[in-house]
Amino acid sequence: QKEVEQDPGPLSVPEGAIVSLNCTYSNSAFQYFMWYRQYSRKGPELLMYTYSSGNKEDGRFTAQVDKSSKYISLFIRDSQPSDSATYLCAMTSNTGNQFYFGTGTSLTVIP
């Protein structure tokens, strides 16, 4: 069983839609949860990270963590064509040395 599961999509939405991206995990030791955005043929860039359970908001992006369900989400409000990319979830334990990534979800926002 993979440590982190993520639906690869692809996901296609109209401009202005709310996008929901999700990951599940199996290791209860994970405490830090991150979302990265990766444009085609580029390295991933960190969007945001959260610690333990709860929500975190940054502009149009909201990250949610439900540790009881081992489920994390990223919501994108008012999606823009520039949001078209692959979104990767990642997580690690308190030591922060080994990171586990999801396979990524490909998102296209249609103008």
Next chain:
Amino acid sequence: NAGVTQTPKFQVLKTGQSMTLQCAQDMNHEYMSWYRQDPGMGLRLIHYSVGAGITDQGEVPNGYNVSRSTTEDFPLRLLSAAPSQTSVYFCASSQSNPYEQYFGPGTRLTVT
């Protein structure tokens, strides 16, 4: 700051050849790591280092060696390339907050 740089951008190797992928950062970051990215597999950690002289294995270390003699550089060595090592390799670094990793642009490696 140049951030995290990787060389080469592209490389083609024959089975059995060896090579070193270079990674450098100019942000004085202590934590550095190497990942490979394959379709359907996501990013998988190969090796990581928490400081000069300290390295450890990640999820998929077989076939790869690393060393960390300076804070700035973290090269990845392929000892005897195999077609299964065809992949995109990313180097990353972070400082006081290891969860904020900065990734390089990647090296696309093909082993024939």
